[in-house]
Amino acid sequence: MSSTATLRDRDALAALIAADIPAGSFVNLGIGAPTLISNHLRPDQHVTLHTENGMLGMGPLAADDEVDPDLINAGKQPVTELPGASYFHHADSFAMMRGGHLDHCVLGAYQVSVRGDLANWSTGAPGSIPAVGGAMDLAVGARRTFVMMDLFAKDGTPKLVEECTYPLTGLACVSRVYTDHGVFDIDTDGVRVRDLFGTTREDLEERLGLRFAG
Template sequence: MDKDQKQALARRVARDIAPGQYVNLGVGLPTTVADHIGADREVFLQSENGVIGRWIRAAEGQEDWDLVNAGKEPIALLDGGAFFDHAASFAMMRGGHLDICVLGAFQVSERGDLANWHTGDPRAIPAVGGAMDLAVGARQVFIMMAHRDRHGAPKILPRCTYPLTGLACVSRIYTELAVIDVRPDGLHVVDLSEGVERAQLIAATAAPLVFDL
């Protein structure tokens, strides 16, 4: 995805966050959502490193490296926000207190299984972080990711081939091509990105799709 596609994707996810919701933003693409939630919506963002409230990316020259998001990027915490230790943060994540978590992914299966911590490459460094806690602790799991991997292979599959983070935990998938709901009867396309045709989406997806538009 190019820069414009990433920003458009962040805006699309932000549209689906309702006032009053508590939302965890994970590492990578999900951190960009914070800059696209309108000031007129009272939304409570949470980061696993111990921040809650509202924040934006810190301006250049104004960085406080003791105040960062899950991706270790410096943020400016807005009025009413707070920070705390990991124990309190993980109690929020595991205790069912989050309405939504927004995570990246390597793969998602047609039944909503999630693989986002390891590709199985023995040379790679595993990085599960709090993803397993979020996958089972949040009421809804939103996935933000490129529709294909760097080699052009589909990331939405009948069955994940990478080590799993969680089983049947994904609620909705957002990519540069479409928004797809995961339901008991399969994957339902609820929105197509501008200029994307059905045939293009089908060709880029390894799992069957149902079009609801």
């Protein structure tokens, strides 16, 4: 474990996550910040990206003349395709997710509990997303579920919590949380600090109201 001087912005965090994905993995990147990870995967990692709207072999996000309005990810962002990319029915895509064929998924979150419970689809606020969608299938269908999120909400409220207070997406499904303040592993003993950015263990324990394991 180390502590470095500055917080991580989303692009730097995406690069860190990309580097941690094992070579040869089949991976789904959730809507929002996790889509940035596609821009940082190296060709020699041979990571195959899956998107639940029916694509396998997605490349980085598209820009400028790369944009094809018919080629989008689940968040409706324009993307590129890699050699060998394939397309299939939405139902087949969900069968891949539910059948345990994905090695990793990386999702955003409103809250993650110390047991790895995930809440990432609704805060109950007006205009919030009306249904859990494919997140519940990804969270429990992938062999490992990572979360990419800010550690604190805009009002300073912790998002790594003892108990989730928002509607749950999945129970005990998250194994690692990547945040602007640090990276945390979650196992049967609780939350363990893997890395810290611009803060200390003691400061975070006080701000979160938690005690880290180990």
